[in-house]
Amino acid sequence: MRSASGGPGSESAASGCSLLVERAASALAHEGIAQVDALLKAFADLAAPANLVPDLGQALTRALLLFSFEARRKSVELTRKGPAEVRVAAPGEAVLEIVCNAVLAGIALAREGRLTLAIEPDGQRVRLEVIADGGVPRREETLPHLEAVRRLSSVAAAEPSIDVEGAGPARLSLSFAHTR
Numbered sequence: 001m002r003s004a005s006g007g008p009g010s011e012s013a014a015s016g017c018s019l020l021v022e023r024a025a026s027a028l029a030h031e032g033i034a035q036v037d038a039l040l041k042a043f044a045d046l047a048a049p050a051n052l053v054p055d056l057g058q059a060l061t062r063a064l065l066l067f068s069f070e071a072r073r074k075s076v077e078l079t080r081k082g083p084a085e086v087r088v089a090a091p092g093e094a095v096l097e098i099v100c101n102a103v104l105a106g107i108a109l110a111r112e113g114r115l116t117l118a119i120e121p122d123g124q125r126v127r128l129e130v131i132a133d134g135g136v137p138r139r140e141e142t143l144p145h146l147e148a149v150r151r152l153s154s155v156a157a158a159e160p161s162i163d164v165e166g167a168g169p170a171r172l173s174l175s176f177a178h179t180r
Contacts, residue, residue, distance in 0.1 A: 052092025056119055056126060056176060057085040059092075059099040064117070067103050075112045076135065082119030086126050088176035094156035095176070099128065101148040102172055106130040108141035109170040125159075126178045133169035149174070 052059075061084065071078050088095060106115045113135020120127050146162060149172065153160045161173040 052096055054088050054090050054092040054095050054179075055085055056088050056095060056099070056128060057083050059096045060103075060117060060119065060128065062096060063100045063103040066100065067107060070104070071107050071115065074107055074110075076107050076110045077114045079114065079116045080118075081116065086119055086121075087179040088126060088156075089179050090156040090158065090176055094152055098149055098152040098156050098158060098174065101145040101152070102128065102130050102174060105142040105145035105149065105164075105172060106132050106170075108145070109137045109139070109164060110135040111138050112136050121178065122175065124178055125175045128174045128176075130172040130174075131169050132164075132171075137164070137170060139164060146172075 060080065064078065064080065068078065103115075103117065106117065109115075109132035114133050116129070116131040116133070118127075118129040118131070120129060142164060146164070149160055149162070152158070153174070157177060159175040161171070161175075164170040164172070
């Protein structure tokens, strides 16, 4: 064996260190992969959760988490008003899907402007108001989302009111039966 100064033994010490470094790197890689996997699973649950509660407030929260980057990318200032939880009489998946499409339509209509998303009680019903103001609307970008809102309204037992062609702010209103 060489000494640390090049004598016998320095080769085995170097190979031992090399083996330790490889093991540590492998452990870190596995830990990193596990963390990324957990993050991807969490995002998948956020985007398409199982057993959704039919809650308009929670659906709006999820939609804003999912699409806030899109709003920033299009220079849209988002304002949310109203309660964080409001149960409605509709399938949870349909509520989330209709709210996501309403938010995406609103972002396209409010490009470089403001988008107000308000949940308001209205007697036995509750309304989601989507108001796009002060921007450069991209109406062609809204078409698939507005069509989805119209199509999903019957599934979600929602009553839509869509005014995106007028001179004032573009408005999309969805009225749902409130379960209280």
